[in-house]
Amino acid sequence: MKPVNQASSLGQPASLDFQGWGYQHASRDYYAVHDLDLSIPAGQRVLLLGASGIGKSTLLQGAAGLLGASEGESASASEGFDGGSASSVEDADGGLTQGRILVGGQPVDQSLGQVGLVLQDPDAQAIFQRVGDNVAFGPENMDLPRELIWQRVEESMAAVGLSDLQLHRSVTHLSGGQMQRLALAGALAMRPGVLLLDEPTANLDPRGVEQIVGAVKDVLDEQGSTLVLVEHRAQPWIDLIERVVVLGLGDEQPNGLRKTLVVADGTPEQVFTHSQIDFAALGIWVPDRYSGSSKQVEPIKLEPEPNYSAACGYGPAVLSARNVAIGRAGKAIAQGVNLDFHAGQITALVGDNGAGKSTLSLTLAGLLEPLAGQVEASEALRGSGSGAAQSSNPFEWNSKILASRISYVFQNPEHQFARGSVLEEVMLAPLRTGMEEVQAEERARALLKRFNLLQYAQANPYTLSGGEKRRLTVASALAAAPKVLILDEPTFGQDRLTWTSMAQLIAGLRGDGICVIVVTHDRQLVHVLGARVVELTPQGSSGSWDMPRQAPGNTEQPLADSSTSAESHIPVQAMNLRVEEQRQASRSAYLASINPSYRLIGAFVLALPLFFSLDWLSALTALGIEVVLLMAAGFSPWRIVRSTWPLFLGAPGSAIAVLLYGKSGGAVLWQWGLMHVTERSAVLAGATALRILAIGIPAIIMMLGIDATDLADSFSQVLHLPDRFVYGGLAGMRLFSVLQDDWSALTASRRSRGLGDESKVKAFLPQAFALLVLSIRRSTMLAEAMEARGFGGLSPRSHARVSQVRARDYCFLAICLAVPLVALSVAWWSGTFSFFGN
Numbered sequence: 001m002k003p004v005n006q007a008s009s010l011g012q013p014a015s016l017d018f019q020g021w022g023y024q025h026a027s028r029d030y031y032a033v034h035d036l037d038l039s040i041p042a043g044q045r046v047l048l049l050g051a052s053g054i055g056k057s058t059l060l061q062g063a064a065g066l067l068g069a070s071e072g073e074s075a076s077a078s079e080g081f082d083g084g085s086a087s088s089v090e091d092a093d094g095g096l097t098q099g100r101i102l103v104g105g106q107p108v109d110q111s112l113g114q115v116g117l118v119l120q121d122p123d124a125q126a127i128f129q130r131v132g133d134n135v136a137f138g139p140e141n142m143d144l145p146r147e148l149i150w151q152r153v154e155e156s157m158a159a160v161g162l163s164d165l166q167l168h169r170s171v172t173h174l175s176g177g178q179m180q181r182l183a184l185a186g187a188l189a190m191r192p193g194v195l196l197l198d199e200p201t202a203n204l205d206p207r208g209v210e211q212i213v214g215a216v217k218d219v220l221d222e223q224g225s226t227l228v229l230v231e232h233r234a235q236p237w238i239d240l241i242e243r244v245v246v247l248g249l250g251d252e253q254p255n256g257l258r259k260t261l262v263v264a265d266g267t268p269e270q271v272f273t274h275s276q277i278d279f280a281a282l283g284i285w286v287p288d289r290y291s292g293s294s295k296q297v298e299p300i301k302l303e304p305e306p307n308y309s310a311a312c313g314y315g316p317a318v319l320s321a322r323n324v325a326i327g328r329a330g331k332a333i334a335q336g337v338n339l340d341f342h343a344g345q346i347t348a349l350v351g352d353n354g355a356g357k358s359t360l361s362l363t364l365a366g367l368l369e370p371l372a373g374q375v376e377a378s379e380a381l382r383g384s385g386s387g388a389a390q391s392s393n394p395f396e397w398n399s400k401i402l403a404s405r406i407s408y409v410f411q412n413p414e415h416q417f418a419r420g421s422v423l424e425e426v427m428l429a430p431l432r433t434g435m436e437e438v439q440a441e442e443r444a445r446a447l448l449k450r451f452n453l454l455q456y457a458q459a460n461p462y463t464l465s466g467g468e469k470r471r472l473t474v475a476s477a478l479a480a481a482p483k484v485l486i487l488d489e490p491t492f493g494q495d496r497l498t499w500t501s502m503a504q505l506i507a508g509l510r511g512d513g514i515c516v517i518v519v520t521h522d523r524q525l526v527h528v529l530g531a532r533v534v535e536l537t538p539q540g541s542s543g544s545w546d547m548p549r550q551a552p553g554n555t556e557q558p559l560a561d562s563s564t565s566a567e568s569h570i571p572v573q574a575m576n577l578r579v580e581e582q583r584q585a586s587r588s589a590y591l592a593s594i595n596p597s598y599r600l601i602g603a604f605v606l607a608l609p610l611f612f613s614l615d616w617l618s619a620l621t622a623l624g625i626e627v628v629l630l631m632a633a634g635f636s637p638w639r640i641v642r643s644t645w646p647l648f649l650g651a652p653g654s655a656i657a658v659l660l661y662g663k664s665g666g667a668v669l670w671q672w673g674l675m676h677v678t679e680r681s682a683v684l685a686g687a688t689a690l691r692i693l694a695i696g697i698p699a700i701i702m703m704l705g706i707d708a709t710d711l712a713d714s715f716s717q718v719l720h721l722p723d724r725f726v727y728g729g730l731a732g733m734r735l736f737s738v739l740q741d742d743w744s745a746l747t748a749s750r751r752s753r754g755l756g757d758e759s760k761v762k763a764f765l766p767q768a769f770a771l772l773v774l775s776i777r778r779s780t781m782l783a784e785a786m787e788a789r790g791f792g793g794l795s796p797r798s799h800a801r802v803s804q805v806r807a808r809d810y811c812f813l814a815i816c817l818a819v820p821l822v823a824l825s826v827a828w829w830s831g832t833f834s835f836f837g838n
Helices: 056-063 071-078 131-141 146-159 176-188 206-223 268-272 357-364 399-405 422-432 437-450 466-478 496-511 523-529 596-612 616-632 637-643 645-661 679-703 708-717 723-752 760-788 807-830
Strands: 016-024 033-040 045-050 088-090 096-103 115-118 194-198 226-230 243-252 258-266 314-328 331-343 346-351 372-377 406-409 484-488 515-519 532-538 569-572 668-672 675-678
Touching (some): 056 194, 131 176, 176 194, 176 206, 258 268, 314 357, 331 357, 331 515, 346 523, 399 422, 466 484, 637 679, 723 760
Parallel strands (some): 033 258, 194 226
Antiparallel strands (some): 016 033, 243 258, 314 372
């Protein structure tokens, strides 16, 4: 980690200067940014534009101090300027850096905490498990007083529309849009001198966009912070922007490199009315006031145009929901859902973040089981002959049948990758559904050509850009020739060019007679597709989408029955009613009141002395005292057994092993081959089982329920362990929970691709490898997110929560020490004490 400058300038508007700066990521053979010169004065609000792949995200990461060599290394590199090109040095990550970046005149690696960064990927920015802890983390690293930290947390969450969320709510229960708001709240709570936003509204509903823009405006007006915004769609932000910078590439130099240039720089009016800039070719959406139209793209027309509308489709329903209740972990968020989906129809599932759109779509895809009711597939969808699905419920189909009929494209493309090359990725579904390899390759190459990916046929899917990955997942889904295709946020993070390509592709599927279901916040996408709209709305709300009652461009054809008003609005439980009970530190109020570190120490203090003797009397005495004390603390005997049930399986197993193979002595009670039971082995077996219970029961119960964040706070404040070690480990524990979600998503995606019928052993290794790749990438992003919040500096940090040690904690340790001492004393006085089992 790099040092943090916690000077008095922290929180004040700061300038941002790129001086011949460039960066080449490790394992890449080209610079993402090369030899850029750009100066942004303190307090200026800048919109950064450029074609996809020009390096805008790399610039923001560099400005946040997440990329590049240290100041000493980069300073030596900057001395090598030759004709405007700086020499490069390798950083700790294997990337190459040239030039330098200054924040407020100071090197960027000395300014962590003064720069707030919000990245594209919301999952990568959730550091801890609880909502409030994530927002408080930045102010803690800035060493703010505790009272001010929680004030900042409440203000920042309210500003981004998350005031209804409980601070103890788990981030695993938030939608992608809510996670993005949470990331912005974490950055705003720092009151940074420079605020860097990388497409902060790409995954938000329209109301969320308004809230985010308003929150940023309030902070800028109050703090005067410098703003650098990367956003393909600038319309919502245009009133905030003072300067627009458009990046491009210069001519190729003799060394094969191309300099990153500022091709346009000025006020929004000067840039967006510039006649020589082809914004469409750059993938940039021109704001309405400068384009002269609020509709920069018109509804897509097909050649030939089908004789049915996209909102209706044709024929009987191919997929239906009948009184379906949806939810997770047994908790319903919507009930009585009745919907029909037809061939050639495009349906948009819309609604606020967290409404349940993805949950509904996964249920329709046969990847989640309804809590009530049933999803029904028509006979046409089930097929005929020996390969037909026997059940009408897609959830009951095997994965091969499911993949050939209903394909699902997940929001995160990397959850779907299962092969080592792009070509193999697209060939997978046809091969799994019985197609010959020659035909499968022919179909795959045709799809790759259609999606402009044929040149990457032998490339690893993970090496593609974000837009290319998304197109690859759609191509892979279509390769199985499904009759129903479900896409979750297909235009997320796309520039205008890739957005248009995706919209045309989806529209073209309608002409092929495919039933398309799109989960989206993108109103413009719904408009150009002419899609039927099904909105998930909070109970008591009328919704915010305008849903046509007639098919666009076809006044003679009414919408299908499933587009009636009653079914176009699906009432869902409002977010503020989805209460998550605060997790208790223990079922015992007494144990819950003990400092987490002392609970951990107490478990060791109680267990370690019992290892000094292996006799039955001390173990039985300790076990008896422990049960009495646990019952006095509020645990019933049944609760003790339920909480520690693995011990009641392990203890008898260990006892049997000692009974048959332990030390011999005394009379032989039974013998068969190498196995023999003697009086001595029987005594040792009983002592072993009792000692496992005496050591394990209190240890498990003492540790059950301890919140990881509370334990980390205690380690830092009570035991004074290094914060880097403590909170780095805590963030790693949060990563484990994310990887559990990744494993579930990988399992679902493999089922949707025809891989779910393999034996568990055969399926485990490739899925584990995919998880390993994701874990490495997530670990890197997690470290970056922590550093972007100012973590890892040499200055002191404060704590949002107090971890106190009181008299009861010392009494608790005394009790824990007394239990084994009494037990061992009883064994010593009775003569059964057996030092180390001898």
